[in-house]
Amino acid sequence: MCLCAGMNAAVRAVIRMGIYVGAKVYFIHEGYQGMVDGGDDIKEATWESVSNILQLGGTVIGSARCKAFRTHEGRLRAARNLLQFGITNLCVIGGDGSLTGANVFREEWSGLLAELVQQGLNIFMIKLKECLHFSLLNK
Numbered sequence: 001m002c003l004c005a006g007m008n009a010a011v012r013a014v015i016r017m018g019i020y021v022g023a024k025v026y027f028i029h030e031g032y033q034g035m036v037d038g039g040d041d042i043k044e045a046t047w048e049s050v051s052n053i054l055q056l057g058g059t060v061i062g063s064a065r066c067k068a069f070r071t072h073e074g075r076l077r078a079a080r081n082l083l084q085f086g087i088t089n090l091c092v093i094g095g096d097g098s099l100t101g102a103n104v105f106r107e108e109w110s111g112l113l114a115e116l117v118q119q120g121l122n123i124f125m126i127k128l129k130e131c132l133h134f135s136l137l138n139k
C-alpha cells in the first residue's frame with residue numbers, strides 16, 4: 001500500500017479539471033495492473049467521487065506493482081482495454097518506474113494499435129492514435 005501524501009490531491013485535481021473542461025474521466029484502479037486487467041478496474045469518475053479524499057493518505061484508486069506491464073503482451077492488453085473504454089489520454093501519477101512505463105507505452109502505441117487491428121479490432125478505433133497523450137506528473 002502506498003501512503004504517500006499528496007496522491008489523492010493529484011487524483012482529485014485530475015478528475016475535477018478533466019470534468020471541468022468537459023472530458024469523460026475514468027479511474028484506473030491499481031495502476032498498470034488495472035489497465036492490463038480492464039473490467040471493473042476502469043470506472044467512470046464523477047465530481048463527487050473525489051470528495052473528502054484530500055485528508056486521506058495513500059491513494060483511493062490503489063497502486064500496484066505490475067509485472068505484466070513490463071511485457072509487450074501486457075501492454076497490448078492495456079491498449080485494448082483503453083480503446084474499449086474510448087480512453088484517449090492518460091495521466092500517470094507516479095515515480096520513475098511509472099513514468100518509464102508510460103514512455104515505453106507511448107513509444108509503442110502505434111505498433112500496439114497495428115497489432116490490435118491485425119487481431120480484428122474495429123478499424124474506427126485507429127483514429128485514437130492521433131490523440132493518446134500522456135500527462136506525466138511526478139509524485
Ligand SMILES: Nc1ncnc2c1ncn2[C@@H]1O[C@H](COP(=O)(O)OP(=O)(O)O)[C@@H](O)[C@H]1O
Binds near residue numbers: 066067068094096099
Ligand atoms: N521499463 C519499464 N517498462 C514498462 N513498465 C515499467 C517499467 N518500469 C516500471 N514499469 C511499470 O511501472 C510500475 C511502477 O514502477 P515502480 O518502480 O514500482 O514504482 P514508481 O513509479 O514509484 O517508481 C511497475 O510495477 C511496472 O508495471
Ligand SMILES: O=P(O)(O)OC[C@H]1O[C@](O)(COP(=O)(O)O)[C@@H](O)[C@@H]1O
Binds near residue numbers: 012050052054
Ligand atoms: O471533498 P471536497 O469536495 O473535495 O472538498 C474539499 C474541501 O475540504 C477541505 O480540504 C477541508 O475543509 P474543512 O477544513 O472545512 O474540513 C477544503 O480545504 C476543501 O475545499
